[in-house]
Amino acid sequence: DQQVKQNSPSLSVQEGRISILNCDYTNSMFDYFLWYKKYPAEGPTFLISISSIKDKNEDGRFTVFLNKSAKHLSLHIVPSQPGDSAVYFCAASWGGSEKLVFGKGMKLTVNP
Amino acid sequence: DTAVSQTPKYLVTQMGNDKSIKCEQNLGHDTMYWYKQDSKKFLKIMFSYNNKELIINETVPNRFSPKSPDKAHLNLHINSLELGDSAVYFCASSQDRTSGPSTDTQYFGPGTRLTVL
Numbered sequence: 001d002q003q004v005k006q007n008s009p010s011l012s013v014q015e016g017r018i019s020i021l022n023c024d025y026t027n028s029m030f031d032y033f034l035w036y037k038k039y040p041a042e043g044p045t046f047l048i049s050i051s052s053i054k055d056k057n058e059d060g061r062f063t064v065f066l067n068k069s070a071k072h073l074s075l076h077i078v079p080s081q082p083g084d085s086a087v088y089f090c091a092a093s094w095g096g097s098e099k100l101v102f103g104k105g106m107k108l109t110v111n112p
Numbered sequence: 113d114t115a116v117s118q119t120p121k122y123l124v125t126q127m128g129n130d131k132s133i134k135c136e137q138n139l140g141h142d143t144m145y146w147y148k149q150d151s152k153k154f155l156k157i158m159f160s161y162n163n164k165e166l167i168i169n170e171t172v173p174n175r176f177s178p179k180s181p182d183k184a185h186l187n188l189h190i191n192s193l194e195l196g197d198s199a200v201y202f203c204a205s206s207q208d209r210t211s212g213p214s215t216d217t218q219y220f221g222p223g224t225r226l227t228v229l
Contacts, residue, residue: 002154036220043116043202043220044155089155098143098206099168100218102155 003027004092006103015112019077023090023103026071030092034100035064035075038087047088048075080110115139116221118203124227125193133188133224135203143167144186145204145218146178155202161186162208190226198228 005024013019023033031052036044050057050064050073057064063076077084090103116137125131137144145168146158160168164180175191190197200223206216 034217041222043204043222045220046217049217098145098160098216098218099157104153105155 001026002103003030004090004101004103006088006090006106008106009104010107010109012109012111013080015082015110016079019075019080019084019108019110021075021077021088021090021106021108023073023075024071025073025092027092027094027101028071029094030101031095032093033064033066033073034091034093035062036089036091036102037084038089038105044089077108080108082110082112084108085110116203116205116219118201118221118224120224121222122225122227124229126229127193127195129193130189130191131193131226132190133201133203133226135186135188135221137184137203137205137219137221139205139207139219141205141219142183142208143206143216144180144183145206146186146188147202147204147220149200149202149223151199158188159186193226193228195228198226200225 034049035047037047038044066073087105089105091100119134143162145160149155159178161180177189180186202223203221204218206218
């Protein structure tokens, strides 16, 4: 059972435009959400996170929005850059647990 | 200076063999993890150790045995390898949370691609 879902396997956008990556979850116990970015042949690297007490967290070009009622979060990247091309994983945890539940990832391609 | 390193990067072996994957972190973290990314690309936690003590043990066959000689190392030993064990295995580490509800950031190694023939 997939508790964290990234239903779109890929997204292609033009450089300078906004990239919106979506993630849905089913477990209402989740209270902390993270986005990881992964380049080929490398491990995932932490990008940004959000606690369930917030609905938005911003870090430079990256903003994560959380809609708890819809059990949905999204990652906005603006402006998108070719170096952002990677696989993005959504992850969730609860109760301060170290156990992260990951989605299957979404490949973002930013075209010059 | 690699923060979390794994060896080997690639491992090809026959069914039935026993193999080990090593992981080392130089971040001074207290918690280390093993994840498996299968052919469907899901990244799933297998184990976590905190200061050499097993904390998380997901439903993993007992052919998989993590070993932590010290808090900077968490090795994964796999007995009697099966075709379904083919995957990419990632090691990760994090610092202990001191307070608050958030989960500590996990730093991942580059992965070990295991292929069982």
